[in-house]
Amino acid sequence: MSRILVVDDEPQILMAVRRALAARGYDVVTAADGEDALAEAEASVPDLVVLDLHLPGIDGMEVCRRLRTWTRVPILILSVREDEAGKVTALDLGADDYLTKPFGVDELMARIRALQRRTLSRSEMSPKFETGGVTVDLESKRVVRQGRNAHLTRTEWALLEVFAEHPGKLLTHRWLLARVWGAGYENDVEVLRVFVSQLRRKVEPDPGKPVFIVTDPGVGYRWAVEPVADTPARSTG
Amino acid sequence: MGSVKERVRAPRGLVGGGKLAFGTMNANPERVSAASMLRLMRPRRARREALAYVVSVAGTAALVSGFLPFRDDVEPLTKAFGFLLVVVVTAAIGGIWPGVFASVLGFVAFNFFFLPPYDTFAIGKPEYVVVLFVNLGLSVLISVLIGRASERASAAEAHEAELRTLQGLSRELVVRGPGTDTYREIVALVLDTFGYESGALFVRDAANVGGLREEVSVGCDPGAIVPEWDPRSPERAPERLPLSVGSNNVGLLVLKGSRAALTDAESRILRAFGDQLALVLERDRLLRVATDAEVYRQTERLRQTLLAAVSHDLRSPLAAIKASVTDLLADDLEHKPADRREALEAIDAESERLNALIANLLDMSRIEAGVLQAHTEAVDVGDVIATSVYNVGRVWPHVRVHERLQDGLLARADPVFLDRIITNLLDNAARSSKGASEVEVATRRNDGVVTIRVIDHGKGIAPEARELMFQPFYELDRRNPRLGSGLGLAIAKGFVAAMDGEIWVEDTPGGGATFAVAVPAAGASA
Numbered sequence: 001m002s003r004i005l006v007v008d009d010e011p012q013i014l015m016a017v018r019r020a021l022a023a024r025g026y027d028v029v030t031a032a033d034g035e036d037a038l039a040e041a042e043a044s045v046p047d048l049v050v051l052d053l054h055l056p057g058i059d060g061m062e063v064c065r066r067l068r069t070w071t072r073v074p075i076l077i078l079s080v081r082e083d084e085a086g087k088v089t090a091l092d093l094g095a096d097d098y099l100t101k102p103f104g105v106d107e108l109m110a111r112i113r114a115l116q117r118r119t120l121s122r123s124e125m126s127p128k129f130e131t132g133g134v135t136v137d138l139e140s141k142r143v144v145r146q147g148r149n150a151h152l153t154r155t156e157w158a159l160l161e162v163f164a165e166h167p168g169k170l171l172t173h174r175w176l177l178a179r180v181w182g183a184g185y186e187n188d189v190e191v192l193r194v195f196v197s198q199l200r201r202k203v204e205p206d207p208g209k210p211v212f213i214v215t216d217p218g219v220g221y222r223w224a225v226e227p228v229a230d231t232p233a234r235s236t237g
Numbered sequence: 238m239g240s241v242k243e244r245v246r247a248p249r250g251l252v253g254g255g256k257l258a259f260g261t262m263n264a265n266p267e268r269v270s271a272a273s274m275l276r277l278m279r280p281r282r283a284r285r286e287a288l289a290y291v292v293s294v295a296g297t298a299a300l301v302s303g304f305l306p307f308r309d310d311v312e313p314l315t316k317a318f319g320f321l322l323v324v325v326v327t328a329a330i331g332g333i334w335p336g337v338f339a340s341v342l343g344f345v346a347f348n349f350f351f352l353p354p355y356d357t358f359a360i361g362k363p364e365y366v367v368v369l370f371v372n373l374g375l376s377v378l379i380s381v382l383i384g385r386a387s388e389r390a391s392a393a394e395a396h397e398a399e400l401r402t403l404q405g406l407s408r409e410l411v412v413r414g415p416g417t418d419t420y421r422e423i424v425a426l427v428l429d430t431f432g433y434e435s436g437a438l439f440v441r442d443a444a445n446v447g448g449l450r451e452e453v454s455v456g457c458d459p460g461a462i463v464p465e466w467d468p469r470s471p472e473r474a475p476e477r478l479p480l481s482v483g484s485n486n487v488g489l490l491v492l493k494g495s496r497a498a499l500t501d502a503e504s505r506i507l508r509a510f511g512d513q514l515a516l517v518l519e520r521d522r523l524l525r526v527a528t529d530a531e532v533y534r535q536t537e538r539l540r541q542t543l544l545a546a547v548s549h550d551l552r553s554p555l556a557a558i559k560a561s562v563t564d565l566l567a568d569d570l571e572h573k574p575a576d577r578r579e580a581l582e583a584i585d586a587e588s589e590r591l592n593a594l595i596a597n598l599l600d601m602s603r604i605e606a607g608v609l610q611a612h613t614e615a616v617d618v619g620d621v622i623a624t625s626v627y628n629v630g631r632v633w634p635h636v637r638v639h640e641r642l643q644d645g646l647l648a649r650a651d652p653v654f655l656d657r658i659i660t661n662l663l664d665n666a667a668r669s670s671k672g673a674s675e676v677e678v679a680t681r682r683n684d685g686v687v688t689i690r691v692i693d694h695g696k697g698i699a700p701e702a703r704e705l706m707f708q709p710f711y712e713l714d715r716r717n718p719r720l721g722s723g724l725g726l727a728i729a730k731g732f733v734a735a736m737d738g739e740i741w742v743e744d745t746p747g748g749g750a751t752f753a754v755a756v757p758a759a760g761a762s763a
Contacts, residue, residue, distance in 0.1 A: 010553045016557045019564065019580060020561075105560055105567055
């Protein structure tokens with residue numbers, strides 16, 4: 001049974017989320033402020049953290065930063081519409097995804113499952129993706145689209161690999177730029193936009209309706225395709 | 238002369254001695270004497286010249302009559318030096334031309350009365366001619382030297398007076414803060430200094446491009462002086478001093494009076510002062526612009542924070558409702574009856590919370606708009622408290638409210654207001670006692686006043702916050718904005734005030750806060 005730490009200073013939200021998650025078989029621990037959250041994360045070692053950004057005392061962004069100094073546990077941010085900047089900062093700091101309040105339990109469950117699959121797939125490290133007649137194989141460094149090999153430049157490959165290594169995770173502009181282009185390029189969002197659209201032309205079954213690299217407006221991009229599940233040799237080896 | 242200098246100098250020690258005199262009327266003696274000296278300079282000079290002519294004639298006459306009986310016993314040179322003395326004194330008093338006049342007068346008198354042959358202009362010995370003309374030359378030379386020296390001295394004096402006048406005016410400009418009163422005093426000062434009867438200061442009107450607006454008028458009714466001047470008008474032309482900074486016209490100073498036209502020196506001072514006044518007007522205008530911008534920024538920030546807080550407080554119950562509803566709607570699992578019940582109760586409580594918040598926002602806007610009208614009647618306090626406790630119980634199901642009420646207590650109050658007050662106080666108490674969910678309500682009647690106390694056992698309230706916490710949005714935190722109880726307490730205070738009651742906070746014995754509301758009692762004393 002996986003354990004989820006839910007952090008929110010509104011008791012009524014905490015109770016509703018706890019009830020919904022418990023009913024679906026999760027072991028739920030809760031915290032009402034940043035300090036409690038950090039202590040609980042160490043004490044109960046959750047498999048996933050649902051973290052509200054607005055907390056009294058240590059806020060959600062700081063909790064995120066401190067958690068990332070010692071754990072890779074998936075973090076799902078809860079934010080409100082007005083808090084675009086805080087959300088992006090938390091994602092920059094290593095949060096995995098976000099959900100805007102008010103949210104439905106179905107959405108919450110979908111995000112939680114996606115993040116958990118990602119943790120699993122990371123351990124299995126399956127580097128192959130297939131969708132809409134396109135195969136992306138990281139191991140053999142090949143992209144086959146409509147039966148033909150697509151030719152990617154070095155930067156395009158680097159970008160593709162970063163995406164595919166983090167399936168389901170929302171990657172912010174700054175994070176992608178720093179990772180692929182290096183420190184000092186974090187603000188060149190235009191460059192990133194150009195390369196993403198080039199990559200989509202070579203990778204997406206229909207570049208006008210992307211399914212591999214999906215845009216989250218104002219925040220970043222997400223690799224939305226699940227890795228091919230069966231690579232028994234690797235998972236056992 | 239000496240006495241004038243004294244008057245000028247005396248206050249200088251006072252003014253120069255420190256900030257004491259700045260911006261006060263202590264600076265005035267210096268200003269007035271410097272200015273009056275400037276004004277006196279011309280008439281005084283004419284008077285002195287006249288005096289010098291009188292002295293030269295009288296001196297010469299005295300010498301002639303003094304030496305006449307002994308004119309044979311005295312050496313001609315001695316007599317000549319006597320006339321030289323008259324020339325020196327005359328030149329010292331009246332300058333070059335009286336000096337020259339005295340020289341010629343002495344020359345003529347000396348020749349006529351004292352050079353043999355006497356009583357004619359004929360000259361007996363050739364060496365007398367030399368003595369005579371050397372004496373004349375010497376006299377004129379001395380007159381010129383002394384006259385020039387004294388002219389320089391008085392020019393320097395006039396210049397100093399000019400500077401002091403200007404300095405006095407400028408200091409008034411600098412030490413006073415912006416504002417109409419300052420401008421009024423400045424204009425009054427200019428009128429006083431230059432001897433005008435009335436004046437008006439016009440400034441460029443921001444609303445009316447290129448137009449001028451009267452800022453102040455002194456010595457006449459507002460609007461009596463207009464910025465425009467028609468040269469065909471039969472009236473005397475006023476002194477019009479345009480005020481500009483660079484090529485930017487910032488205003489106009491118009492001065493009216495019966496005094497003579499300005500002298501060059503006065504005109505120089507007035508123009509220099511006008512330049513400074515223009516700079517001050519411009520400074521004040523920029524200051525106003527900056528202040529307006531700052532006020533706007535502050536208001537905008539409060540508005541933003543308020544909006545964030547309202548949105549947070551509205552969205553939190555909504556988030557809980559949505560989570561519970563979607564949980565119940567999900568068909569992927571069968572809910573246990575207990576869970577289903579709990580979820581429905583949560584939805585009910587959150588809907589109630591939303592409703593209460595919206596009621597509070599409406600109440601607050603009514604209080605802020607000042608349209609609150611209490612409809613007081615004899616109200617059963619116990620009934621109202623029962624309603625409030627029921628309402629609060631729906632929002633805070635886990636909080637237990639203990640009632641310690643006197644029976645049949647009647648208050649003269651607006652029942653709706655009283656309910657809103659008690660509900661908000663209970664809500665506040667429930668909020669601040671979080672873990673320890675015990676809240677008490679107590680009532681009592683004393684001296685025609687009904688006091689209702691809402692008692693919690695939470696953290697209590699710091700003494701310095703006791704007044705402030707009744708301000709709307711007292712708790713508003715920019716980093717973590719939410720309305721919290723700040724709105725509720727401000728509303729309680731607004732309603733209490735509308736019923737002529739009182740509200741205050743005291744310590745709960747053993748820890749926590751007690752909010753007390755006092756309203757007039759109704760009916761017979763119990």
